[in-house]
Amino acid sequence: MSARRILRSWWLEVVSLLVALVVFVVPFVFILLTASKTVSESARLGFTLPTTWEILGNLGQVLSARNGMMVNAMRNSLLLTVSSVTLIVFLSAMVGYLLQRRQDRWATLASALMLAGLVVPPAIVPTIYVLQSIGLFKTLFGMILVEVAIMMPFAVMVFRTFVSAIPRELDEAAIMDGASPITLFMKVIFPLLRPAMITVIVVASVGIYNDFTGPLYFLPGSDNATVQLTLFEFQSQWSTQWNLLFADVLLITIPPFVMFIFFQRQMVAGMTAGAVKG
Amino acid sequence: MQRTRRRTDNKVGAYPHWFYLPAGLIFAVIFVAPTILSFYFSLTRWTLFDTQFIGFDNFVQFFKEPALVSGARNSIIYAIVTCSLKVILGLLLATLLTSRLRVRNLLRSIIFFPVLVSTVAVGITFAVLMHPSNGLINRTLEVFGIDGPSWLSDPNISLLSVAFVDVWKGVGLALVLFIAGILSIPEEYFEAARLEGGNWVKFRYVILPLSRNATFTVILLSFIGGLRSFDLIWTMTRGGPGFASDVIASTIYKQYQAGFYGLATAGNVILFIAVTLIVFPMMRFFNRHEVEL
Numbered sequence: 001m002s003a004r005r006i007l008r009s010w011w012l013e014v015v016s017l018l019v020a021l022v023v024f025v026v027p028f029v030f031i032l033l034t035a036s037k038t039v040s041e042s043a044r045l046g047f048t049l050p051t052t053w054e055i056l057g058n059l060g061q062v063l064s065a066r067n068g069m070m071v072n073a074m075r076n077s078l079l080l081t082v083s084s085v086t087l088i089v090f091l092s093a094m095v096g097y098l099l100q101r102r103q104d105r106w107a108t109l110a111s112a113l114m115l116a117g118l119v120v121p122p123a124i125v126p127t128i129y130v131l132q133s134i135g136l137f138k139t140l141f142g143m144i145l146v147e148v149a150i151m152m153p154f155a156v157m158v159f160r161t162f163v164s165a166i167p168r169e170l171d172e173a174a175i176m177d178g179a180s181p182i183t184l185f186m187k188v189i190f191p192l193l194r195p196a197m198i199t200v201i202v203v204a205s206v207g208i209y210n211d212f213t214g215p216l217y218f219l220p221g222s223d224n225a226t227v228q229l230t231l232f233e234f235q236s237q238w239s240t241q242w243n244l245l246f247a248d249v250l251l252i253t254i255p256p257f258v259m260f261i262f263f264q265r266q267m268v269a270g271m272t273a274g275a276v277k278g
Numbered sequence: 279m280q281r282t283r284r285r286t287d288n289k290v291g292a293y294p295h296w297f298y299l300p301a302g303l304i305f306a307v308i309f310v311a312p313t314i315l316s317f318y319f320s321l322t323r324w325t326l327f328d329t330q331f332i333g334f335d336n337f338v339q340f341f342k343e344p345a346l347v348s349g350a351r352n353s354i355i356y357a358i359v360t361c362s363l364k365v366i367l368g369l370l371l372a373t374l375l376t377s378r379l380r381v382r383n384l385l386r387s388i389i390f391f392p393v394l395v396s397t398v399a400v401g402i403t404f405a406v407l408m409h410p411s412n413g414l415i416n417r418t419l420e421v422f423g424i425d426g427p428s429w430l431s432d433p434n435i436s437l438l439s440v441a442f443v444d445v446w447k448g449v450g451l452a453l454v455l456f457i458a459g460i461l462s463i464p465e466e467y468f469e470a471a472r473l474e475g476g477n478w479v480k481f482r483y484v485i486l487p488l489s490r491n492a493t494f495t496v497i498l499l500s501f502i503g504g505l506r507s508f509d510l511i512w513t514m515t516r517g518g519p520g521f522a523s524d525v526i527a528s529t530i531y532k533q534y535q536a537g538f539y540g541l542a543t544a545g546n547v548i549l550f551i552a553v554t555l556i557v558f559p560m561m562r563f564f565n566r567h568e569v570e571l
Binding site: 010012013016017020021023024025026027030031034044045046047087091092094095097098101102106110113117119120121122123124125126127129130131134145146148149150152156171175181184185206209210212213216217228231232235242245246249252253256257259260264267268271272 | 304398413
């Protein structure tokens, strides 16, 4: 009787959870299982528990493959992500703030450009040409600038929306107290932008860390390889060593997973905010 | 008088234009300049060493070569398929997850997580899951007596198989946008729907019409994303078998690798024009038909 009542009131929960587990969780479990197997066992591509858990050995092999190419790639990815995101936060906050506070012809132009940046696909080969003419092609710094340009429109939109909720009286009070424009921005406005900043930081860092097309075009060569490029290269190289390939997949999925655990709310808020007013 | 003038001066002075400068400089050099240059370079035969003006030859070639034409067609198919599936599934899931379902937060997290995972990782994983004989998908189908297709090596369905994975990865974003849209609908409407009838009335007469802004956003984002998509297709099929799943972005990459920079740039300009012609009118339409809540 009571079991039937529980079933009747919980059936939708049970069914939807089961479907979600099969569709969305099983692929990740498959990654974990395959990454834990031996070469020969992983070659069967089965969804089975490994007979012996080789996960640590496999991860070690991935990290030491090709003279620690993976470790180098992780350093590159970290450097690329952190420097790009830092630049994006400061520069976009300045633009979003000015756009909202001083609505003149420049603001109209800037808004139009940001909109274009959200929609228009980047022109690949001409970008390479420009980077090459200023000596930044195949350099981490050039790649950073590309990521900044690509992510900026989204960040500006988030900051602009957020600045509109900060009362202008605050600016005026600071000016009365003799604050210069830069002090006003850095000491009064910027600290208040914290929630928007967190949003921009989490969304942009996941986006840049996961970027594959950018490094593929603008950062070729194994010295500069980012983790996504390394994974892509390993795909063809390790087509018979599925355990190592999936150990690499697992390794690369850890940073976004950590972000997800700690910042899910901000991430959802950010993606919603960045999209709603386009 | 004196005082008011000083105040306005102060106001403008507090917001100096040079705040645009650092961001503007990067954006102009890295984004605006290449976009403008692309129109010129698309009209040239362009190698590493020199450029030669050849008029519209690249575009003519783009529309004459079957492989390139099918790339353009595939981009549109891919955009339409992924976009409509994300809208339909996203809206249905959001309706379910804004109801009184007790596990809604857990479900939302589970469905949203793939949005954050690297596209290359997702592509590699699904390429294995879709393996024709040993892959988990076909093995599962076999249990039910279904002979699963060769998802990625059958030219008739390889593009759709990739599109399916794209939806798997991206539906979580559509979901959270729809949830935000539904949650912004005032409670009175739901009250009224409850009095009028059941869930169908709620969905058909409240959620569907009043989450229109979210629908527009999802359509725009996923359509733009669909037209531009590259990573997933490139990691799963490399455009193959043959040219069966080539899209504009993958033909651009192939032309670039082959050293046909002018042709690659023409592909970029075509993508630019396609996106502009489709997306900006869409935006105008959506802006006119926004609902006020």
